Amino acid sequence: MRQPVTGKPPTRRQLAAQETRQKLLRAALTNFSQRPYAEVTVGDIARSAGVAHGLLSHHFNGKESLYAEAVREIDRRLRAATEMSHHGPAGERLRRHLAAHLRFLAENEGAAVNLILHHGETGDLAWESFEATRREGVRAICELLGLDADEPALQLSMRGYGAACDETALLWLRSGRPFAIEALVNVWITFLSAALRAARDLAPTPALTKALEELEARRADSS
Numbered sequence: 001m002r003q004p005v006t007g008k009p010p011t012r013r014q015l016a017a018q019e020t021r022q023k024l025l026r027a028a029l030t031n032f033s034q035r036p037y038a039e040v041t042v043g044d045i046a047r048s049a050g051v052a053h054g055l056l057s058h059h060f061n062g063k064e065s066l067y068a069e070a071v072r073e074i075d076r077r078l079r080a081a082t083e084m085s086h087h088g089p090a091g092e093r094l095r096r097h098l099a100a101h102l103r104f105l106a107e108n109e110g111a112a113v114n115l116i117l118h119h120g121e122t123g124d125l126a127w128e129s130f131e132a133t134r135r136e137g138v139r140a141i142c143e144l145l146g147l148d149a150d151e152p153a154l155q156l157s158m159r160g161y162g163a164a165c166d167e168t169a170l171l172w173l174r175s176g177r178p179f180a181i182e183a184l185v186n187v188w189i190t191f192l193s194a195a196l197r198a199a200r201d202l203a204p205t206p207a208l209t210k211a212l213e214e215l216e217a218r219r220a221d222s223s
Contacts, residue, residue: 017059020049020051020055020059021059021060023049023050023051024045024046024049024051024055024056024059024060024066025066025069025070025073026049027045027046027048027049028045028066028067028069028070029070029073029074029111029115030048031044031045031048032067032070032111032114032115033108033110033111033114033115034110034114035114036114036118037067037114040063041063042056042057042062042063045063045066068128068129070115071115071116071129071130071133072129074108074111074115074116075116075129075132075133077104077108078101078104078116078133079136081100081103081104082097082100082101082104084097084140084144085097089214090144090145090146090211090214091214091215091217093144094141094144094145094189094192094215095185095189097140097141097144098185098188098189099181099182099185102169102181102184102185103181105117105169105173106173106177106181109173112169112173113170113173113174116133117166117169117170117173118170134162137162138158138159138161138162141158141192142154142158145196145207145211145214145215146207146210146211147196147207147208147211148207151199151203151205152203153198153199153200153202153203154196154199154203154208156198156199156202157195157196157198157199157202158195158199160195160198161191161192161194161195164191165188165191168184168187168188168191169184172184189215192215193212193215193216196208196211196212196215197212200212
């Protein structure tokens, strides 16, 4: 957490508090990446961080709040690793973005399975973190394709697209990654095309037709 800018250097107590908070966050990321949420206790995290049990509640107001912060932290890392390029045709940039997303999941498999893709055991606070992550991902894709992410028909269909991508990625990881990343990117592009066609069926717009044409052109070029 950033400290307010006051013009004064942080005190030793403030520095110690920041370090304790970071230790707890690192320990939470490790523990929640290794085991499902329900199997990790506050004591596990405190022991891993090497701090007193009560400091977790002091700095994070409990396990759920710390879990939500761990989700936000892994999301920040994911976004940094998958930042959308500003160069090249939209379809090509989208493929690079999706491939980078899958590489991050593969390179951080424990975090991907327990913090990014599987969120059925968590409370409202963590769920909102997941939802914010998904909304931002959908918004970035819509912006790339020149679409209005707030359009109701598109919101409905893209919700299905995001869920399909999460489920296939989770199964892909759990089954030992039996397909190459590029092959899975093709599957996700197929899902996206289907979502855009569904949105166009509900509320036809020139922008949706153009986005579909761009996706189909890139799929034909890559086949």
